[in-house]
Amino acid sequence: MRFQIYAPGPAGHGVVRHARSVTSLCEAHGAIGTDDEPDLTHVHFTDALFGDTIEKAVDAYRDWAASARRPLVVTVHDVPDPFGHTWRDRNRCRGYAAVLEASDAVIVSAEHEARKVTALTRKPVHHIDLPLPPEPVSAPNDTPLQPASSLVLLGYLYPGKGHLEAIDLAAAVGQGNADGPPAVIAAGAVSAGHGDLLDRVREHAVRRQVPFLLTGHLSDTEFTDLARSARVPVVLNRNVSASGSLLSWLSCRRRPVTWAGRYSREIDRRYPGNLLLGESERELTRHIIRALAHPGVTRSPTRPAWSDTGAEHLAVYRRVLANVDRRPVVTPC
Numbered sequence: 660m661r662f663q664i665y666a667p668g669p670a671g672h673g674v675v676r677h678a679r680s681v682t683s684l685c686e687a688h689g690a691i692g693t694d695d696e697p698d699l700t701h702v703h704f705t706d707a708l709f710g711d712t713i714e715k716a717v718d719a720y721r722d723w724a725a726s727a728r729r730p731l732v733v734t735v736h737d738v739p740d741p742f743g744h745t746w747r748d749r750n751r752c753r754g755y756a757a758v759l760e761a762s763d764a765v766i767v768s769a770e771h772e773a774r775k776v777t778a779l780t781r782k783p784v785h786h787i788d789l790p791l792p793p794e795p796v797s798a799p800n801d802t803p804l805q806p807a808s809s810l811v812l813l814g815y816l817y818p819g820k821g822h823l824e825a826i827d828l829a830a831a832v833g834q835g836n837a838d839g840p841p842a843v844i845a846a847g848a849v850s851a852g853h854g855d856l857l858d859r860v861r862e863h864a865v866r867r868q869v870p871f872l873l874t875g876h877l878s879d880t881e882f883t884d885l886a887r888s889a890r891v892p893v894v895l896n897r898n899v900s901a902s903g904s905l906l907s908w909l910s911c912r913r914r915p916v917t918w919a920g921r922y923s924r925e926i927d928r929r930y931p932g933n934l935l936l937g938e939s940e941r942e943l944t945r946h947i948i949r950a951l952a953h954p955g956v957t958r959s960p961t962r963p964a965w966s967d968t969g970a971e972h973l974a975v976y977r978r979v980l981a982n983v984d985r986r987p988v989v990t991p992c
Contacts, residue, residue, distance in 0.1 A: 660690045662976060663697035663728060668708040669851070671876070673814065673903045674736050678703045680790050681734075684969025690976075699976055700728045704758055705736040706751065713754035724761045730979050733762040738900055741778040755779055764979045766972075768901035771921040785975045789901050791965040792910040795883040808951055809842040811889035813882075813904040816873065817850035821895025821918075822860045824940075828893075830867040831944045832951070841951060842870035846877060846885050886911040891950045892957055893917065895943075909933055912959045916946045930963040 662685065666678035681701070682692040702724075710716035724731060735758065739751035759765055759780040766785045767773050773784045810825050825843045833840025843864065849857050857873065864871035877885065886892070886907060894905045894917040901922055908915040909930075917923045919936040927934050935950070935957070937943035950957045 660973065660976060660980075661693050661695075661697045662690055663694055663700045664692060664703075665700060665723075665727070666703040666708070671815075671848075672708065674703050674705050674708060677734075677736075677789060677903065680792070681968070681972055684790055684967075685972055685976075688969050688973055690973055697728050698980060699730045699732060701732040701734070701972075701976070702727070702762075703734045703736065706754060707737070713751050717754045717757050720758050721761050730763040730983050731761075732764045732766060732975065732979060733758065734766040734768070735759070735772070735776065736768065736900065738767065738772045738775045741775055752779060763983075764975065766975060769922050770925055772900050787968055787971045787975070788966055789903060789906055790968040791906050791963065794910055794912070794962060795879065795886075808838070808890050809844045810891045810893050810947065811844045811846055811885065812893055812895065813886060813907050814847045815850040816845050816847065816857060816860070817853050818856055819896055819898065821893070821897070823863055824895045825893055826860070826864050826867050826869045826871065828895075828940065828944055828947060829869045831940070832947050833869070840867075840869045841891070841947075842872060844885070844889070845871070845873045846882065846889075847874065848876045849873070882907075883911065886913065889913070890954060891916060891947050893947075894923070896920075905934075909959075909963055912962055914957045914959050916943060916950065916957070918943070930965070933959060933963050 664678050664682045666675045668675045686692055704720060706713045706716040709719045735755060739755055740748050741752050756779045759776065759782060764785065765776055765780065765782050766787055767776055768787065768789045770786055773786045776784045810829055812820065812822060812825055816822060822845055829840040829843050861871060892908045892913045892915040894902060894908065894915045896902065897918050897920055899920065899922055905915060905917065905923065914933055914935055916935045916937065919938045923934055923936060927936060935946045937946055
């Protein structure tokens, strides 16, 4: 089978990295990723990668899809809430519905995303988990990238990622502690266009008297070293659809402290014992205090027994191609 993957955007973006991972996993099963007359095209869509507004993103997607090799499979990321009440929710839902209608098959990365997409289109929806990254190999690092006691968030700094919440949690942990609050480490760079957020985060850290460090871009080795040595791994985006950061922690055999949201509950149900879930700030604070005192609680002896996402993608591709082959041929009169 020959397939084409399309995901426009910077190489470090989570969706673009996911698309590359899907290519590698499918090729490991004998499929061929190519731009030269593929049997089908698989595109990864999130509105931020296709335009700076949902309207521009949809127009760009439609223009591209009009000349793309068919059949066209789309994985949608950051799926909006069809039951949301804000203007932004409604606007993004209309846009995502248009993208789905311009595609032949739909893949999502979480069960709750499948329910959202079902409310937006009549097309069949295929759920395939985000792939668990391979366990990274790290080199010894004699220069620590972080203070010994710290809360660490992985990935880009962008709105809703949880950096402000991490600072508040660190401040709560530091109350009555002779050593003061733990530091908050943002392991990554600032997402494009969000320099103002970095200023807000730094100002908030100063107000709460919490040490804050933004590492900037990290090499793969530095990223791995930091993920493995972090005192308290945290994932604090409350409404995330599917989290690559969470899976990065799991790939390093870490049990992150995380909000009990739709996605984290889903992962905890299907891969139990790998997360420290908190239903409230008080519960998250208790997890953090325990992790600072007993670092072993955030470590796991084994990685989760994850599904074979490469094989699952190829199964969807074959199903889509079989349906195309069964379509009746209409002979012009």
